[in-house]
Amino acid sequence: MVEIGLKGKGHPYIPNSNPKIKQEMMREIGIKSIDELYSDIPEKYFLKKPLNLPEALSEFEVKRHVEALLSKNKTCEDMPVFLGAGCWPHYVPAVVKEIVQRSEFLTSYTPYQPEISQGMLQALFEYQSMICELTAMDVANCSMYDWASALGEAARMASRVTKRNEIFIPRIIHPERKATLQTYTEPADISIKEIAYNPETGQLDLDDLERKISDRTAAVYIENPSYLGFVEEHVDEIGSIAHKHGALFIVGVDPTSLGVFKPPGEYGADIVVGEAQPLGNSMNFGGPLLGIFACRDDLNLVRQMPGRIIGLTTTTDGGKHGFCMVLQTREQHIRREKATSNICSNEALCAVASAVYMALLGPQGLRELGETIMYRSNYAMRLLSRIEGVKAPVFKSLHFKEFTVNFDSAGLSVKEVNEKLLGMGIHGGKDISKEFPELGQTALYCVTEIHSKEDIGLLAKSLEKIVQKR
Amino acid sequence: MFRQARWDEPVIFNLGKAGRVGYTLPKVEEDVKGAVGDLNMLIPENLQRKDAPRLPELSEPEVIRHFIRLSEMNYGVDSGLYPLGSCTMKYNPKINEFLAGLPKLGMLHPYQNESTVQGVLEILYRLERWLAEITGTAEVCLQPSAGAHGEFLGVCIMRAYHRLKGESEKRKDVLIPDSAHGTNPASAAMAGFNVVVIPSDEEGCVDLEALKAAVSDRTAGLMLTNPNTLGIFEKNIEEIAKIVHEAGGLLYYDGANLNPILCKVRPGDMGFDIVHINIHKTFGTPHGGGGPGAGPVGVTEELAKFLPVPRIVFDGERYRLDYDRPYSIGKIRCFYGNVAVLLKAYAYILSLGREGLEEVAEVSVLNANYVMRKLREIEGLALPYNSEKPRKHECVFSAKPLKNKTGVSALNIAKRLLDYGLHAPTIYFPLIVEEALMIEPTETAEKEELDRFVEAMREICREAREKPEEVLMAPHNTAVRRLDEVRASHPQTMALSWRMYQKKLAAKKP
Ligand SMILES: Cc1ncc(COP(=O)(O)O)c(C=O)c1O
Secondary structure, X not given: OOOOOHHHOOOOOOHHHOHHHHHHHHHHOOOOOHHHHHOOOOHHHOOOOOOOOOOOOOHHHHHHHXXXXXXXXXXXXXXXXXXXXXOOOOOOOHHHHHHHOOHHHHOOOOOOOHHHOHHHHHHHHHHHHHHHHHHOOOEEOOOEOOHHXXXXXXXXXXXXXXXXXXXXXXXXXXXXXHHHHHHHHHHHOOEEEEEOEOOOXXXXXXXXXXXXXXXXXXXXXXXXXXXXXXXXXXXXXXHHHHHHOOOEEEEEEOHHHOOOEOOHHHHOOOEEEEEOOOOOOOOHHHOOOOEEEEEOOOHHHHOOOOXXXXXXXXEOOOOOEEEEEOOHHHOHHHHHHHOOOOOOOOOHHHHHHHHHHHHHHHHHHHHHXXXXXXXXXXXXXXXXXXXXXXXXXXXOOOEOOEEEEEOHHHOOOHHHHHHHHHHOOOEOOEEOOOOOHHHOOEEEEEOOOOOOHHHHHHHHHHHHHHHHHO | OOOOOOOOOOOHHHOEOOOOOOOOOOOOOHHHHHHHOXXXXXXXXXXXXXXXOOOOEOOHHHHHHHHHHHHHOOOOOOOOOOOEOOOOOOOOOHHHHHHHOOHHHHOOOOOOOHHHOHHXXXXXXXXXXXXXXXXXXXXXXXXXXXXXXXXXXXXXHHHHHHHHOXXXXXXXXXXXXXXOOOHHHHHHHHOOOEEEEEOXXXXXXXXXXXXXXXXXXXXXXXXXXXXXXXXXXXXXHHHHHHHHHHOOOEEEEEEOOOHHHOOOOOHHHHOOOEEEEOHHHHOOOOOOOOOOOOOOEEEOHHHHHHOOOOEEEEOOOOEEEEOOOOOOOOOOOOOOOOHHHHHHHHHHHHHHHHHHHHHHHHHHHHHHHHHHHHHOOOOOOEOOOOOOOOOOOOEEEEOHHHXXXXXXXXXXXXXXXXXXOOOOXXXXXXXXXXXXXXXXXXXXXXXXXXXXXXXXXXXHHHHHHHOHHHHHOOOOOOOOOOEOHHHHHOOOOOOOOHHHHHHHOOOOOO
């Protein structure tokens, strides 16, 4: 066989592609052609013509090409973006980027050999521990794919633990999260029931919950803050109702709120899920994300947890502390079809990023982060609500980071508003008029610590113009 | 001699001093504060956080030093050979990392107006087309976050297919060879299927008679890795496909082992209906200590309608996200996939091109067979299943002869390899080989490193005979000595977070 391609020079990523080395190795193992190593594959399957793929480019060409494509995007550095809804614009400190680019972390694999992987294991243990501090839970795993899949796994776990197959969720929940929950629960015959909300406040309708809950209920799930940004106030009551009926209480959180708000562990949560992307991970057009999964220190729960868990232990000679993966008998490489989940590769590096982020902020920084978001988002709400024809927020409740903005009185659709805003160099909120038709022409806006007073002022002025010019 | 950094690095909670901070937030303007008012008046009493989270209090340099020390106690592909079978730990090109780190990607929100994300959509769309071409499938979905996530999507599609044909009640069995990766049965079970295990024959391939006996009108499909986890190509694939298809089942391809057949043969051409690809294996994206990866799924024309929404569509001028797919299985996660990882794969394919990808396959196979031939000569190691047969990307040895003679097991060999500054192979998998050592050097290992690995293996087997305690007590040169994994998982001593450790164990001495 002729030496294919690369003009006989070999490729930089493939040391042994150098024709001389290749020949030498072939000689050593007694083959004349590489084809001999493929001789067991039936002839008929070999490609008859080359695949329709690009020709190799040099590193410089690759860089130029990809940069040119990426430059067609307009990012939230190019224009203010007021979008959240499951992926939020936050600043990622330079230290975080530096650490996760350390190639010993970046290029390592699952720590199957703990003695040579202590760095990753300790960092992940610290991530788990910090998530526990934030949520006031005892045990956290070292990551899930995202909030949505974590919720799916939490529902299945609740069903396994309680041996019941019904889960309650608020009517107001992210539609993509709900769709994911459906995909995860449907094969396990778990039915999802929605709890109504108070149309004035958005708060969960406790009477509706009381009416529907039964001894078939595996879990009651709430989100705090909710998908539409309001804070759920009756958390203690909801937890008691769930527990009174022998159901688990699952709480979904945005961890950036936990410096100021009471953590779910202090109001009876059995399982906490959520999205840790805001803690040190870029948005990256929606991925990778970082699913939080935590629970109480109860063996019945811990043994049913999905995903990898890192534990603290000692060396066999007892001399030193160290870290390794624990409870692997739950995992698929041991339990196969009886595993608690199929998760193998997870989002470990994102968890390290979040550990670094939380370590940088500390208790004070985390509180400040929560307060800053609270101030800025509530300030934005106040500015927007002063515009005639604009209602912000729709619900009379306390809000954090995200809030609803309604344009019904202005006689404008969210689509029209957003198009006009885009023309003015602003990304408006997410259009939720189709998700929740009962809320009319409403958008979901997000304001974080990165939105300056000027950004918010610009948004208010632009909206004012749009509403007036109608 | 290799020696890994050995820092006595405390758990981060034992570092720092009260009041230190490592990061400053943008200041909130006084008039913004004034307009909003006192937050304590805003937040109802019962919702306020009373005790601050007990996070460590560290300055920026302390945080950096802590994590840099930790990184020094970690082994990665950039540290040396990582012959972890089935995991395809190849070199991760740096240019890809640079490109994925650009703010033009990082600062993009997934719900931005389509007109402002045309560049990234173009990249994703093209990547889908390339992956479809490479796998021989009609359409590819980039959304799954890992291989196992792709498997879950794949079996959900299997379910949706049979449901549409009105057979979902009946078709409850998914057939899986005993050599398969654990995620295969776990994914099938998650999607509500019964797992039926198919034994391997004496060649290490699917036992055709057993397969014929197992298929029936209850068969939903077969999940297969090809080349399989022994590194052996299932040469009867045509027959296998025929058996499964004639029974009305679908054929699923676990693409974790796609590397050795890139641009040579394609799963789609072998009759597979659903294929997942481990981007973090074949396409060289870093494993990040266990993720994030990406596990795109390709399907035949007939199954394309079941893929999750949204689909990226191109009308010749503009890229759009299409949610209008009535037969879609719905969603398996939020948004469009691990885009930063996928961008690296895009750059990787461009850097190698069609011919380079074929070179990847060939050299990965050459390297594996080179190592296989050399290790075969070592006393104590056996190569089960036809030892004359070429392997593909990996080879699986058994350390049983050595264990019988010296008491040194595959685990001990693995630990001792660490002392030589080499990562260990995968051990005790596949389950059908006793004392298994699964070795995958990948195409990015140089000949000198392969020779060094073979020499280390030879040396360890010699040590096992001459001074076994040296091997049994290994590793000696790593950051810590062998760890008590039993203690780590025992209910009495289990410490899964710092707070759990403090509640339970800190008082007692270990
Ligand atoms: C053969 C095989 N299948 C599936 C998987 C699962 O892939 P992932 O870890 O990305 O979920 C792996 C990797 O561990 C594998 O080696």
